[in-house]
Each structure stands twice: as C-alpha cells, then as structure tokens.
Amino acid sequence: xxxxxxxxxxxTPEMKAVAEAEGIxxxxxxxxxxxxxxxxxxxxxxxxxxxxxIGEGLSxxxxxxxxxxxxxxxxxxxxxxxxxxxxxxxxxxxxxxVGGNIDEVRRNILRSVAVPVGTVPVYQAGIEAAKSGSVVxxxxxxxxxxxxxxxxxxxxxxxxxxxxxxAAVETLRRAKRLxxxxxxxxxxxxxxxxxNERENPLYAEFDYLLEIAKEFDLTLSLGDxxxxxxxxxASDVVQFQExxxxxxxxxxxxxxxxxxxxxxxxHLPIDHINANIQIEKAVCDGAPFYVLGPLVTDIAPGYDHWxxxxxxxxxxxxxxxxxxxxxPAEHLCLPSVEDVKExxxxxKIAAHVGDLAKGIxxxxxxxxxxxxxxxxxxxxxxxxxxxxKARELRRKRPPxxxxxxxxxxxxxxxxxxVEEYLKRSK
Amino acid sequence: xxxxxxxxxxxTPEMKAVAEAEGIxxxxxxxxxxxxxxxxxxxxxxxxxxxxxIGEGLSxxxxxxxxxxxxxxxxxxxxxxxxxxxxxxxxxxxxxxVGGNIDEVRRNILRSVAVPVGTVPVYQAGIEAAKSGSVVxxxxxxxxxxxxxxxxxxxxxxxxxxxxxxAAVETLRRAKRLxxxxxxxxxxxxxxxxxNERENPLYAEFDYLLEIAKEFDLTLSLGDxxxxxxxxxASDVVQFQExxxxxxxxxxxxxxxxxxxxxxxxHLPIDHINANIQIEKAVCDGAPFYVLGPLVTDIAPGYDHWxxxxxxxxxxxxxxxxxxxxxPAEHLCLPSVEDVKExxxxxKIAAHVGDLAKGIxxxxxxxxxxxxxxxxxxxxxxxxxxxxKARELRRKRPPxxxxxxxxxxxxxxxxxxVEEYLKRSK
Numbered sequence: 001x002x003x004x005x006x007x008x009x010x011x012t013p014e015m016k017a018v019a020e021a022e023g024i025x026x027x028x029x030x031x032x033x034x035x036x037x038x039x040x041x042x043x044x045x046x047x048x049x050x051x052x053x054i055g056e057g058l059s060x061x062x063x064x065x066x067x068x069x070x071x072x073x074x075x076x077x078x079x080x081x082x083x084x085x086x087x088x089x090x091x092x093x094x095x096x097x098v099g100g101n102i103d104e105v106r107r108n109i110l111r112s113v114a115v116p117v118g119t120v121p122v123y124q125a126g127i128e129a130a131k132s133g134s135v136v137x138x139x140x141x142x143x144x145x146x147x148x149x150x151x152x153x154x155x156x157x158x159x160x161x162x163x164x165x166x167a168a169v170e171t172l173r174r175a176k177r178l179x180x181x182x183x184x185x186x187x188x189x190x191x192x193x194x195x196n197e198r199e200n201p202l203y204a205e206f207d208y209l210l211e212i213a214k215e216f217d218l219t220l221s222l223g224d225x226x227x228x229x230x231x232x233x234a235s236d237v238v239q240f241q242e243x244x245x246x247x248x249x250x251x252x253x254x255x256x257x258x259x260x261x262x263x264x265x266x267h268l269p270i271d272h273i274n275a276n277i278q279i280e281k282a283v284c285d286g287a288p289f290y291v292l293g294p295l296v297t298d299i300a301p302g303y304d305h306w307x308x309x310x311x312x313x314x315x316x317x318x319x320x321x322x323x324x325x326x327x328p329a330e331h332l333c334l335p336s337v338e339d340v341k342e343x344x345x346x347x348k349i350a351a352h353v354g355d356l357a358k359g360i361x362x363x364x365x366x367x368x369x370x371x372x373x374x375x376x377x378x379x380x381x382x383x384x385x386x387x388x389k390a391r392e393l394r395r396k397r398p399p400x401x402x403x404x405x406x407x408x409x410x411x412x413x414x415x416x417x418v419e420e421y422l423k424r425s426k
Numbered sequence: 427x428x429x430x431x432x433x434x435x436x437x438t439p440e441m442k443a444v445a446e447a448e449g450i451x452x453x454x455x456x457x458x459x460x461x462x463x464x465x466x467x468x469x470x471x472x473x474x475x476x477x478x479x480i481g482e483g484l485s486x487x488x489x490x491x492x493x494x495x496x497x498x499x500x501x502x503x504x505x506x507x508x509x510x511x512x513x514x515x516x517x518x519x520x521x522x523x524v525g526g527n528i529d530e531v532r533r534n535i536l537r538s539v540a541v542p543v544g545t546v547p548v549y550q551a552g553i554e555a556a557k558s559g560s561v562v563x564x565x566x567x568x569x570x571x572x573x574x575x576x577x578x579x580x581x582x583x584x585x586x587x588x589x590x591x592x593a594a595v596e597t598l599r600r601a602k603r604l605x606x607x608x609x610x611x612x613x614x615x616x617x618x619x620x621x622n623e624r625e626n627p628l629y630a631e632f633d634y635l636l637e638i639a640k641e642f643d644l645t646l647s648l649g650d651x652x653x654x655x656x657x658x659x660a661s662d663v664v665q666f667q668e669x670x671x672x673x674x675x676x677x678x679x680x681x682x683x684x685x686x687x688x689x690x691x692x693h694l695p696i697d698h699i700n701a702n703i704q705i706e707k708a709v710c711d712g713a714p715f716y717v718l719g720p721l722v723t724d725i726a727p728g729y730d731h732w733x734x735x736x737x738x739x740x741x742x743x744x745x746x747x748x749x750x751x752x753x754p755a756e757h758l759c760l761p762s763v764e765d766v767k768e769x770x771x772x773x774k775i776a777a778h779v780g781d782l783a784k785g786i787x788x789x790x791x792x793x794x795x796x797x798x799x800x801x802x803x804x805x806x807x808x809x810x811x812x813x814x815k816a817r818e819l820r821r822k823r824p825p826x827x828x829x830x831x832x833x834x835x836x837x838x839x840x841x842x843x844v845e846e847y848l849k850r851s852k
Binding site for chain 1: 497498549553562598604606608610614617620621655656658724728732733736757758760761762772779782783790795796798799811815823834835836838840843844
C-alpha cells in the first residue's frame, strides 16, 4: 500500500520509479504520498503497469477516455483507441464503456495497455439494473459488488460520485441552472436519489467503499457529478457544495490510507479557472486535482479538444495535476481512433504549456529554439510533439529554392538574414 | 480623418458603423479614437470596406495573413485564402507577399475582400532592391516610395518596424538570445542597419512617415522586429527596449492625428502574457495592442494555430485588442487554403474566449447551453463557430437508437436522465 508505506517513512519500487521519471528526490515523493498531496494509482493486483505520479510538484498528467456506447459496440476499436492514446502520450486511460459486454472491454484494455486504467463503476451497475428495469432500480449491493468486481480485474482508479448527495440534489432543485446535470454518473445517482428518496450509497456507506479500496490499494477519484455543464452555470453553489462534501471525504480516505484525488469542472469561463484550482487545493487540503478541460466556451463543437486545451493549460499552470482530455467529438458523438489521437495531442500540449510556467520541461523548448536557429530540420522533427504531422506539412510544401529554409519565407528567412549580417560584423 | 474628427468632437459614418457593430454608444467610440485608445483602420482612398474598430472596450479582432512566398507564387490561391479567411470570420487580412508580382497580388486582394487590408511595405522595398543587389542596398526613398505606392492602392494599415534602431541592434548584439531576430521585416531592417551603419529610415524620418500616413489616413502598426523567437528569449531587454521606443512614437503619431497600434510577441510562456499586455498598455498609453499568438510553447509545429490560441485567449482576456492568427503551417511552410481556415477558426475561438471573460458575447454561449438542454441539434449547429464541422462529426457517427441524443452516451444521456426524474418529482 503506497500511502501506508509512505506514512511509515518507507519507500516502494513505485515511489522510486516516479522519482526517477520526474527527476525528483524520492523523499519528496514519499512525503507527498504520506500527506496525500500526490498519488500513485496502481491496483495491488495489477501487473506490468508503468506507474505514474500525480500531484504537487510533478509534471501535469493526461488521461484519455475510451469505451463503447450503446450505439457503437466495437471491442477492437476501443482497444485500438486505448493503444493510440498511450502511443501519443496519455499517462492513463479510462474505460467509460456503456454498451455491449462491459467486462470484456475493460479486461481487454487492462491487458492491452501498460498505463494505469480507470473506470466509473456506477455505469456498469446502472446498466445491469436497467436490463430488467431501470437504472434507478440498482441496489447498494449492485454498486459495491461492481466496484469489487472491477477492482478484482486490476482497475487502478475509479471515479465515485460520492458528493451527489440528497442535500446536493435539493440544492440543484432550487438552483436556476441552464443545464442541471451533465455528468453521466452524476445523473445516474441523482435520478436514483430522486426516485428512491434515499441517500447515495457511495456517500452513506463511504467507509465500506474505503474498505474495498484499501483491500486493492485502489485510488478513488471523487467525481464531480454536479459540475457545471455550461459557462453560465460555472462556479455556482451546486458545484461548490459538492466540493465541500468531497473535501471532508478526502480527509476520511487519508485516515484509512486510501489514495484519493478530486475531480473538477468542466465548463468555466477563462477567468474562473485559477480561483477554482485554488479553492479545491484549499478545501481538499492539497489533494491532486483532476479536471475535465475546462471548456472555456460552449460554442465550438468539433473543436472542444482545443477549447479544453486552452482551459487545461491555464488549469495546469494554476496547479491542476491531471487533465482529462476531450476530443473533437465531444457533445456530438462517440470519438473515432483519429479523434482520440487529436484529443491526446491537444491535451499533452496543454499540460506542457502549464508545466513550462512551473519550470518543468523547459529544456525541450530550448532545444527546439536551437534547432530552429541552426535550421536543423531533422532535430526539429525529433523534438516535435507530433513529428509525423510536422514532417507531412513540410513535405507537402517543400522549399524549392533553398533546402535549408522553409517555404513560408524562402530566401527571406529572418534567421538566415540576421545570422549572416550579425556574424559578418561581429 | 478619423482621429482628427474625433478630437474635434465630430462623429463620422465609420464611427457610427463601429458603434452599431459593437452595440456601444458612439460617444464612447469618438472619445476612444480621440485618445488613441481605439482605432478604425481605413485608408481614405479605400472604398467598399466594412470598417472595424480595434481597441479598448471593443470585442477582440482577428487578422489573417496571406501572401506569396518565393517558393509558391499563385495569385489565385492567395486571393482564395483571403476570401476563406473573411468567410470564417477574419476581421482584417494582411498581404505579406514576398514572391512574384507583389503589386498584382496586393491589388487583387484589395479588390476581393471587403475588410481592412494591411501590408508590410519593407518586404517589397527590400525585394525590389535585391533584384539588382541585396536587401541592404535599398534606399530610404525605396522604403518611403513603396509605402506611398501601397497607400495609393488603398492599403488600410501597414506594419512599420520603426523600433528596429541602431541602439536596438547594439542591444541585440550584447544579448545572449537563442534566436536573434525572427521577424522578417525586423531582420531586413537589422541587416540594413548593420551593413550601412546608418539609422533605420523609418525611425530617423518618422515625421515623413507620419506625413504620408496623414495624407491617406493610413493606420500605422508599429512592428516588433525584435520580438522573441522562442520562450527562452521572452520578455528580455531587447524586446522591451524596442517597446519603449514604440511608446514614444505612439505619442508623436497621435499629435499628428495618425492612428496607431503596437505589435507584440510572439513567443511567451503562459505566465508572461498578462505582464506583457499591462506593460504595453502602460508604456504606450493605452494604444491598441496587436499580438501574434502568443505562442506558449515551441515544441508543437503543426499545431501552432492552437498553441497561439491558448496564448491569444489569455492575451485577449488580459486586454490585447487584436490577434494575428497562426496556421498549422507556421514554422514549416506556406499555409494552404485549408490551413488558413483552421487558423482563422482557432483564433476566432481564442478571441471569443477572452471576450467572454470581459463580458462580451456571452449570449451566444447561453443560447448554446439552452439548445443542449433541449437536445435541439439544429439550433446547436446554427450557434456553432463551424456548423459544417459539427454537423459532419455527428453525421459520421449518428445515434442509432434514439435520434434526440448523441452517440457518445446514447440512452445514458445525462441531460435526458436528470430532466426526466427532476421534472417527474417537481
């Protein structure tokens, strides 16, 4: 158990791997883990996984969601998406399948990628219940048994919407949101609470959840089922009431040595992002913050991966630790393999941009600048976040007069002109 | 003359058009123009142009660069790029041609689009001189005669690198930049200064430049020839020394009733952007700020339009008034028509994201949220920044079970679930 060992002042192979990957002293990792300010999501049962640290002082990590929908159930394609995501730099993958044989998809993905894998178990619990009735017919046991089953498979972290409580639903009812709930898991829990007039089992029986988590060293990702679904609803009472609930649960999880992170919006105007990160860090005592986007405008369907990258870069700079990608398909349809690739690249760029402001990873940019000064194209491609794309563009419109420059300026290359005259006169 | 009329307390049809487009009182426009805090670039000789206001209190505007290179001289394609740029929302177009018959390209573009058109006349002056020698052989007259010729054609605004002075070149020599000069015009002037050991004519004879500008009500865009070309060089003494020079020239231009804006970086880490905007606004007494990007990482060739959109969104939020787009081809080759479209869309999104934080244009996002709650797809497409792209994605992977939702969640649509239960229980 990572957190228990850390609290005892012990180091583990996982801590060592993270320290090496980040170029940080292992003592920093151990202390951060002990304090709950960083996590290493890894199921005790999972083997052959390349561990990753998420949290304070570490580079910003990126998650890619894959998974079937009721409309598109293609096991091979979802596995391919997971592999492509990892190939382009996703640090983790979440399987959010809600169609077909959910067990089969999850187990295949766990076998196919060597990064931490996450799930949202209430999807499967609700969908199974709906087969003989409705999602609101699922029992507390259905939820916990699904969590246990997925943990047995080796899932490393799970989103649990413990903050969607009866009180939260009451607040939602009084609020004048444009979009009430846009979280799929949040909606399932809210519908369940309204229909059954009972408390959310993940909240009422949180200690039981912690027991299961402890057994597998499962990392909990406290979901934001009440996250705003548009800019107009951003940073409202519904959102922050849930966050306050999550802050209390963070404390209880840490007492039980269960690693925990907190999920955040969603849709926020650009000027709300910094405040949201600071509030989460304060209310949740520095727990790693996992944000979706944030999307900083609602009017760009087809480009939401980039809208999320604008928000994600600022969030990363402000202290968010983990960015969930978006794809061009967001708000429109299930993403294709190509959409997954584009989403990962956009989000990797966002994470890197935020990291640069924190002094992390600047060497690569400096090397690129040097390669540009030297008009060294092979080196520029090597350093590029997507070498194929850069190469393809240059290949399509090559310089025809001087192979050293590019076809934008040709001989009027500023770098070439100034280097020539500066050197001559020096 | 817009500024002279404004100073006299008079309003012009152009001020009226801008006031209406922005939904702002014409007195605000007139006062802003009089103070030089906003501009309406329009050559007195240009006809049939849809004017646009740039500056304090107005929505953020977007410029698209087009133009030939020595490697690719295709008049029709450059005209097509200008049209596509305007179709996707570019507020202005700059013709940066450096290949083929530069007069012909410029005149065609001026005839083909109804938005303000800008140029960088030193390109043409340098290239003409190079035909019988070198760019450093151009005379002061060559530069001013080119400016006059382009103004006669109706060019509405021109980038003039008046801040690339002998002193600036000396500072550059002492600086330890990774990339000395990356501005094409800046490089021409710097090479000229070094070779001729003389002061930049645009600086030495700035009053003559103002006379020409006054004659045509030409707007000057004071170029940043010394802008940083990579993150490592950002916000250095070379950059700010030039900005201080430009600040003094802003004052002189205003005295002569010449409209003026100031150009800015370029390459900046995300945490430098706000400071750069605030410093320009202070040093240049609120002159409209026209930024290129800024690019917030150097490692993403092929995606620089989006890297620029991250920087541009923050810049717009911080008070930048005018964003110059970048395309996927930046740093690689001359952009294609498709690259131009992608660049404009990315930059329009950035401008809008920044505007939202300033309270401009929020209604459109609210309408989108309402259309999403109502699962009203026709309305969502109508409100989208690129309806074709959004429609195409949904068409490729349509929902197969319920036409009202999307193929990402299918029946597990959060909006559908919660609306159903919340309404039922209300």
